[in-house]
Amino acid sequence: MRAIAVILLATFVTGCEKEKGEDLLARLPYWKWVHSEKKDDFTDVVSRSSVLKSGPISDGNEEPVEMHFRCTAGKMDFYLSWNRRIESDSLVDIRVDSDPHEPNKWEPSTDRKSTFYPFLTPPFLDRLAASKSFIARASTLSGEITAKFDTSKVLEETKEVRAACKF
Known part of the structure; x- marks a missing residue:
């Protein structure tokens, strides 16, 4: 007993x-998807977004980097919100799965906390949707930071945003 x-x-x-x-x-x-839809009060333009939060960041800050897929007025944007100030001349170095890394100059936001991918095409998003991981690195005032994303659900999670932009 x-x-x-x-x-x-x-x-x-x-x-x-x-x-x-x-x-x-x-x-x-970390590793979560968030979806939103907003309508501009003045123009009635609808903006749809799917956002993937990264895993823990190399700089020790607990706030993750965010991968944004956004459709506004038929224009598709893909950008990273670093939630930290990025150096003005920083390259964003990316790697999809085990492909070679690609250092490129991404367009910074006005507050320099986000960077926009300048070569956005449907084949790039298809490549991302077929991937399992995406790694991005950039320079901040306090050094380099690296963010890793689990991209295994990109196809499913961005379906509505891509359809809204016919992308």
């Missing part, structure tokens, strides 16, 4: 620890 009680207690404690760990992971800001 005592052995059964010990087994039941161990099962209960193990189950609670597992739930506790899963709750903790669910609350972390």
Whole structure:
């Protein structure tokens, strides 16, 4: 009888620890998709976005880098929101899966916290949608940062945004 009680207690404690760990992971800001649709109050232009948050960043800051897919008025944008100021002359070095890395000059936002991919084409998005990982590196005032994204669900998660832009 005592052995059964010990087994039941161990099962209960193990189950609670597992739930506790899963709750903790669910609350972390990493590897998640967020979708939004906004309508401009003045122009009635609708903007649709799908955003993928990266895993933990190399600079130790807990705020992830965000990969944005946005369609506004038929124009498709692909950009990274670094949530940190990027050096004005910084190259953004990217790597899709095990392909060779590609250092390029991306267009910075006015606050220099985001960079826009300048060569956006449907074949590039198709390549990204078929990939498993995307790694990006840029320079900030305090050094280089590297962000890694799990791109295994890009095709599914960006379907509506791409359809809205016929992309």
